[in-house]
Amino acid sequence: FSVVCLLAVCLPVHANVPIFEDVRGVVQNSITKEPLAGVTISVKGALNSTRTNSKGEFIVRGIEAGVVLVFTYVGFEEHEVKVMDPSQPLTIMMEVAQQGMDNVVVVGYGSVKKRDLTGSVARLSIDDLQKAPVRAFDEALAGRISGVMVSSTEGQPGSPTTIVIRGNNSITQDNSPLYVIDGFPIETPDNNILNPNDIESIDVLKDASATAIYGARGANGVIIVTTKKGKDGPPVVRYNSYYGVQKNLKTIPVMNPYEFVKLQQEVPNVNDLDATYLANGVTLDDYKSVSGIDWQKRLYRQAPMQDHSVSVTGGAAKTKYSMSGEVFDQDGIVVNSSFKRYQAKLSLDQTVNDKLKTGGYVLFTNTKRYGNIPSSMSSSSMNNLLYSTWGYRPVSPINSVKPFNPYYDETLYDDMVNPTTDYRLNPIIIAENEYRLKNVNNLIANAYVEYSVLKNLKLRVTGGLNKTMQRNDEFNNSRTRSGNPGSLYGMNGSVMYNEINNWLNENTLTYNGFIGNDHKINAVGGITLQGNRYQSYGSMSNQLPYEELGLAGLGFGEPQPVYPELAKWSLVSGLARVNYSFKERYLLTVSFRADGSSKFRENSKWSYFPSGAFAWRIGAEPFMQRLTFLSDAKVRASWGITGNNRVPEYGTYAKVDFPINNYYSFNNVYGQGAILAEMANPDLKWENTAQTDVGLDVGLLHHRVQFTVDYYKKITKNLLLDAGLPPTTGYPSVYRNIGKTSNEGIELSLSSINIDRNDFKWRTAFNISFNRSKTLALAQNQESMTSSLAWDQWYASIPLYITKLGMPLGQIYGFIWDGVYQYDDFDKLANDTYVLKDGVPANGNARNKIQPGDIKYRDMNGDGDVDDYDRTIIGHGFPVHIGGFTNNFSYRNFDLNVFFQWSYGNDIVNANRLIFETGNKSYLNQYASFKSRWTPENTNTTMPRAGGQVGYAYSTRIIEDGSYLRLKTVQLGYTLPESIMKNSKIKSCRFYLATQNLYTWTKYSGNDPEVSVGYSALTPGFDYSAYPRARTVTLGVNLSL
Amino acid sequence: CKKFLEESPTFLVRDNYYLNDQEVTAALNGVYDILSQETMWGGQIPIRHNATTDESYFSYQTFPTGPFRNNHDPSDTYVTTLWRNLYTGIERANTLLSKIDSTNMDDNRRSIVKGEALFLRGFYYFTLVQYFGDVPLKLTHSESIDELDIERTPVKQVYEQIISDMKEAESRVQPAAVIKNSGEISRSAVRGILARVYLTMAGAPLHDTEKFKDALEYAKKIKESGDHVLNPVYKTIFINECQDIEDYKECIWEAECKGANEDEFREGGRIGNENGVLCRANSFSVVGYAYGFNSTTYKLFNLFNPLDVRRDWAISTYTMDTAGVKKSIAATNIYGRNCAKWRREYELVSPKNKNYTPTNFPMLRYADVLLMHAEAENEVNGATPVALGSLNLVRNRAGLPDTTIADQDGLRLEIRNERARELCFEGLRRHDLIRWGIYVQTMQDAADEIVTMKGPAYAAINASNVSQRHLLYPIPQVEMSLNKKMIQNPYW
Known part of the structure; x- marks a missing residue:
């Protein structure tokens, strides 16, 4: 985009070539046959250029036969044509760019041709990404770019995804990359605010040479998103729309009525079966003919999803504009969950005169996400929606002695359980009644002024907001988990607001020029200022008396304290970068950034981030020209230091706080209690990551095969760690620059044009990345650190992950499961009881309580019992490699995109099985897999007996291989032939059928292997009550007028 | 540019706090706050840390590990939390003490606040040495994050500091008759705890028997102050605690809880809920929900003379069904009887919270002072009328006649039994047994008793797990791994 402008502004030079003839023609997209407006046409070797109009037509005046015309257009391959006969009109088919060496990529504070790039920057194939019918780009990002790991929490519409570039540097802090949306650096963006179809390009900066220009915030990589802007030419109206349905990929088989009742005979503590399921002569076999309720079938639905967007773009020579609007509406596959987005955007660019250009844009988005999050962790695993769904009884007793509610599927409580000890409630009713809304209004407004100080020197000043x-509404009426009449706090609700205001001012000077013919210099320098203000407030009440008033009645209940928050940070930066190239073969980039942050104090406020890179376009050397198969080859090497400032705004101060549970009453009068919440670390400073990258870019067979390989090694020092403190200090932890990690990896991407005929084309793109992290230092004296997840009160303090010096992050920690105790592990006493033989280790339970069929863990230290000291590493939360594989086919007017994505070598903690393959709770249904449990009649099994999984422990029993290969996106399109369109006002029209998550190959037994509930760098790959993922099938149309 | 990068915190900062009376008072409340936490005396100290003794057992099977099962290890949550909370309280006290001299406030008030903070710091250290033995003695607040390693101080030295802190507190805090409530630290509270400290020093592990004299002196000071008398009706002590009535004459010091976590604060505790009479009533907001974690042993039940009014108050005679209706327990069923000292039916807060109660917990009762007085007198001077006099005051209130035991050994045993009868479920027994040097043996006997009397098998295991190493808790793993100078307790 900016290169096109640059040409337009800087090169209006008179031609002194003899005038011969004008050449005319039209430029089209080679696949869609859509005319391309705004394509720059220049005469090779001369300085004059022109552009296509809105119909894609152009005239180049006064050229002689034999000259070469060069067609350039962002997102398309550069195209050269030698004009043999200027009188003949030309039809130019421009190819969509496929990571070609000549593409322009956006880097920080500028753009550069991929050919001239010295760092590791990957441009996403945005056309491929847009083939996926998804809500936001991050949902389709996984597997598209090497080195970028995308973990999606679960399948809920609007649920967050975590993006990590080249591994986690930080142990306890945020590892998400810096996002730069249209030049605006945003640390914590909501990707849902962007319509994927409105994105012009996404570039990912990976190595330090590329990211160091973002200095203090570049250590986690940078994702640069550029949205679509106006283009020269008469108005083009585009209408894109699709409608589709989503369906749950998989449900977990649970026991049918017969199996359920059979199980109850074995569940400990069920001692009233003869008054319930087996009363009055009813036998087990009677339940064989009862059909039962399939709760999953009732909870999941086939849900519609639709998207409609309209845009008008156009412009005259000096004014370019773009207006767009979008409505996106997605219902979730779980009842009462949905996501909606309304978006409007206006952008305007105005050339005032030869020297001055100005512009700006405004993007407003409203998103609404409805519905409870089934995986959200609370004190009890019984609070999660799928606990009630899988566990609710499938059938009521036939003819029981005790009276039971025959309409149990229509009432809130399960009258067969004590509601004060088991929080099982009718899953459908709670899903329907729990009101949750996350309503986000987001406004991005940017403006710029660009002034050409000299011919080659340009000043750009931008300002943005x-x-x-965000408003979060929560209302729990009398038919919900927390608001039902038997609950702790009665009907309750809250309305919470938080506001983020982030402003930016950037001032840069860019020089572009040659010294002599061989020395090309591009230099940029600037000063930027950024500020952020966060505020939250709201209100909350319990014991609401008027259900019908909903949240409007909040004032009538018992108000609960809400502590408003306010936090501000500011950042001042100076930056400079020089790109130098000699003979277009030897490329050098040096950059430097100084960042000052309000988060740190006096001497630590400023930090400096240098980087350097060198590239040698060996393929352009004369001695390589003999190798005709080689179109281009470049070796790159870079090194640099980047930072991370993801600590709270006031982490260097010792806070005095007044929490509501730290008051004290004297003679029943509350006295405010002041407590020391945090220990101060005034010396806190930036975290630094030094990264070395070595890469090779090769183009073969006239760029038909392109391939890039990178090796990198990152070492993060002075790691900002929420470091544990010895409790004798009186504090749990403090932010310190103490940890150290390293990440090392290899990335490979390959793209090729396999078949390139006029009517049939086939291209593929493939990428694979390997990353291995290593913990080099933790808090002082600390050799390992365990992490647990609070998904259930009994498991909340049991270590599940371990971070050990010299080992990768995210290692799963627990016991090795050795099946079950069998009869021959026991001595049978005269009174028919079984006593564990001497020498057979216990499983953590008292020896005399262990019975045949109980779970067996490996006694690692051989002390005869299983305890803390027998835990070991039992899995790896992060994959060995990840990748993606894209195929694009076009045949005449048909086009087909097929995209596979995979993750290999990561394990998943399937915690669902701790609850649903255990059979220790009365009348709680279990997974059908629990049919294989140990019983006296079925001893040849490894599945423990009902109630035989004693205590609370993680073991290899529930660690599963989370590797998967997914046929993620398939899109089949058909463009109406030009012959039909000729006489209509429609320029082009394409219909397509798009599917997402079509098929997955995996051994994982849970709903979906793409799951990461409670994700952090320390706790990857955990699954409990995750929202299932949907398969989406949509029908869409792309229309342009 | 420099100014642009200055962002003042939007919260209060330690170095700008402690400026006036109000701020210092809030900081002092923060030191007190530790006492009533549900992980401390507001719940877990009596209910879990002291649940498995010869007078009570932990009657809940679901919790797999913990000190109540005596299968805890250095990473145990209860052990870690206890350690952490006590040092957190010490840090709050140390910070307050380091700042208070420059606070702009009335000097009398300053002295009182100082006294209370010193006492609480001493009390937290007393709790630490009892549970952990040698502990790092830290008398200044944490300042530098670079000097975190701190070594253990021998028990004896820690006690010296405790005595010094408490004696200074004694001279600063106000008399009970001025304070007239049980929440604030009074001179009587300081003296009573000093008596307890001295008695403990006189027993295991220090065996500094000279300290019996100090214990005697301090118990006598309270007796002679005339500020305290026994509440004539035993059960009223506990009903008062459920109803937030503070009878400072009997209850010299209480850990105060308030509300049911339904108002805008979270100061409810678990007393009467976890250690109440098992009641899983659906209508718990009226009846009061209770888990029945603590139950009597056969020994405790039978220590009581049937005429003793305390037995059927401290130990339940009924169970409660899901409708909240009381059902009598069969006379033969001893182990099925829960602790019933604090009964939720007496709570005045409405609606009742399922899990949180406003009930205060007795940290020091006058009855305890009398029994300590009797014990110290007996150890120093033998079974004198003075010793018998104090003991008999406690007995008479329970409806029992005077005892006339005349030999020292006989009286020693009687006082030990009297402590069980009077103070059962009040979190004192474990450390009494330890200081008497009979903990391990008593717990083995307790285990045998449960087996013999056909009590719950798991309860016998919990008791029989006790060995020499259980005289102290292990140093928590988190401290071991982060503090290079820390060494683990023997046998752990």
């Missing part, structure tokens, strides 16, 4: 207003 990113404002987010």
Whole structure:
């Protein structure tokens, strides 16, 4: 985009070539046959250029036969044509760019041709990404770019995804990359605010040479998103729309009525079966003919999803504009969950005169996400929606002695359980009644002025605002988990607001020029200022008396304290970068950034981030020209230091706080209690990551095969760690620059044009990345650190992950499961009881309580019992490699995109099985897999007996291989032939059928292997009550007028 | 540019706090706050840490590990939390003490606040040495994050500091008759705890028997102050605690809880809920929900003379069904009887919270002072009328006649039994047994008793797990791994 402008502004030079003839023609997209407006046409070797109009037509005046015309257009391959006969009109088919060496990529504070790039920057194939019918780009990002790991929490519409570039540097802090949306650096963006179809390009900066220009915030990589802007030419109206349905990929088989009742005979503590399921002569076999309720079938639905967007773009020579609007509406596959987005955007660019250009844009988005999050962790695993769904009884007793509610599927409580000890409630009723709304209004407004100080020197001043207003509504009426009449706090609700105001001012000077013919210099320098203000407030009440008033009645209940928060940070930066190339073969980039942050104090406020890179376009050397198969080859090497400042705004101060549970009453009068919440670390400073990258870019067979390989090694020092403190200090932890990690990896991407005929084309793109992290230092004296997840009160303090010096992050920690105790592990006493033989280790339970069929863990230290000291590493939360594989086919007017994505070598903690393959709770249904449990009649099994999984422990029993290969996106399109369109006002029209998550190959037994509930760098790959993922099938149309 | 990068915190900062009376008072409340936490005396100290003794057992099978099962290890949550909370309280006290001299406030008030903070710091250290033995003695607040390693101080030295802190507190805090409530630290509270400290020093592990004299002196000071008398009705002590009535004459010091976590604060505790009479009533907001974690042993039940009014108050005679209706327990069923000292039916807060109660917990009762007085007198001077006099005051209130035991050994045993009868479920027994040097043997006997009397098998295991190493808790793993100078307790 900016290169096109640059040409337009800087090169209006008179031609002194003899005038011969004008050449005319039209430029089209080679696949869609859509005319391309705004394509720059220049005469090779001369300085004059022109552009295509809105119909894709152009005239180049006064050229002689034999000259070469060069067609350039962002997102398309550069195209050269030698004009043999200027009188003949030309039809130019421009190819969509496929990571070619000549593409322009956006880097920080500028753009550069991929050919001239010295760092590791990957441009996403945005056309491929847009083939996926998804809500936001991050949902389709996994597997598209090497080195970028995308973990999606679960399948809920609007649920967050975590993006990590080249491994986690930080142990306890945020590892998400810096996002730069249209030049605006945003640390915590909501990707849902962007319509994927409105994105012009996504570039990912990976190595330090590329990211160091973002200095203090570049250590986690940078994702640069550029949205679509106006283009020269008469108005083009585009209408894109699709409608589709989503369906749950998989449900977990649970026991049918017969199996359920059979199980109850074995569940400990069920001692009233003869008054319930087996009363009055009813036998087990009677339940064989009862059909029972399939709760999953009732909870999941086939849900519609639709998207409609309209845009008008156009412009005259000096004014370019773009207006767009979008409505996106997605219902979730779980009842009462949905996501909606309304978006409007206006952008305007105005050339005032030869020297001055100005512009700006405004993007407003409203998103609404409805519905409870089934995986959200609370004190009890019984609070999660799928606990009630899988566990609710499938059938009521036939003819029981005790009276039971025959309409149990229509009432809230399960009258067969004590509601004060088991929080099982009718899953459908709670899903329907729990009101949750996350309503986000986001405004991005940017403006710029660009002034050509000299011919080659340009000043650019930008100012912008990113404002987010988020409101979270929660209402729990009398038919919900927390608001039902038997609950702790009665009907309750809350309305919470938080606002983020982030402003930015950037001032840069860019020089572009040659010294002599061989020395090309591009230099940029600047000063930027950024500020952020976060505020939260709201109100909350319990014991609401008027259900019908909903949240409007909040004032009538018992108000609960809400502590408003306010936090501000500011950042001042100076930056400079020089790109130098000699003979277009030897490329050098040096960059430097100084960042000052309000988060740190006096001497630590400023930090400096240098980087350097060198590239040698060996393929352009004369001695390589003999190798005709080689179109281009470049070796790159870079090194640099980047930072991370993801600590709270005031982490260097010792806070005095007044929490509501730290008051004290004297003679029943509350006295405010002041407590020391945090220990101060005034010396806190930036975290630094030094990264070395070595890469090779090769183009073969006239760029038909392109391939890039990178090796990198990152070492993060002074790691900002929420470091544990010895409790004798009186504090749990403090932010310190103490940890150290390393990440090392290899990335490979390959793209090729396999078949390139006029009517049939086939291209593929493939990428694979390997990353291995290593913990080099933790808090002082600390050799390992365990992490647990609070998904259930009994498991909340049991270590599940371990971070050990010299080992990768995210290692799963627990016991090795050795099946079950069998009869021959026991001595049978005269009174028919079984006593564990001497020498057979216990499983953590008292020896005399262990019975045949109980779970067996490996006694690692051989002390005869299983305890803390027998835990070991039992899995790896992060994959060995990840990748993606894209195929694009076009045949005449048909086009087909097929995209596979995979993750290999990561394990998943399937915690669902701790609850649903255990059979220790009365009348709680279990997974059908629990049919294989140990019983006296079925001893040849490894599945423990009902109630035989004693205590609370993680073991290899529930660690599963989370590797998967997914046929993620398939899109089949058909463009109406030009012959039909000729006489209509429609320029082009394409219909397509798109599917997402079509098929998955995996051994994982849970709903979906793409799961990461409670994700952090320390706790990857955990699954409990995750929202299932949907398969989406949509029908869409792309229309342009 | 420099100014642009200055962002003042939007919260209060330690170095700008402690400026006036109000701020210092809030900081002092923060030191007190530790006492009533549900992980401390507001719940877990009596209910879990002291649940498995010869007078009570932990009657809940679901919790797999913990000190109540005596299968805890250095990473045990209860052990770690206890350690952490006590040092957190010490840090709050140390910070307050380091700042208070420059606070702009009335000097009398300053002295009182100082006294209370010193006492609480001493009390937290007393709790630490009892549970952990040698502990790092830290008398200044944490400042530098670079000097975190701190070594253990021998028990004896820690006690010296405790005595010094408490004696200074004694001279600063106000008399009970001025304070007239049980929440604030009074001179009587300081003296009573000093008596307890001295008695403990006189027993295991220090065996500094000279300290019996100090214990005697301090118990006598309270007796002679005339500020305290026994509440004539035993059960009223506990009903008062459920109803937030503070009878400072009997209850010299209480850990105060308030509300049911339904108002805008979270100051409810678990007393009467976890250690109440098992009641899983659906209508718990009226009846009061209770888990029945603590139950009597055969020994405790039978220590009581049937005429003793305390037995059927401290130990339940009924169970409660899901409708909240009381059902009598068969006379033969001893182990099925829960602790019933604090009964939720007496709570005045409405609606009742399922899990949280406003009930205060007795940290020091006058009855305890009398029994300590009797014990110290007996150890120093033998079974004198003075010793018998104090003991008999406690007995008479329970409806029992005077005892006339005349030999020292006989009286020693009687006082030990009297402590069980009077103070059962009040979190004192474990450390009494330890200081008497009979903990391990008593717990083995307790285990045998449960087996013999056909009590719950798991309860016998919990008791029989006790060995020499259980005289102290292990140093928590988190401290071991982060503090290079820390060494683990023997046998752990």
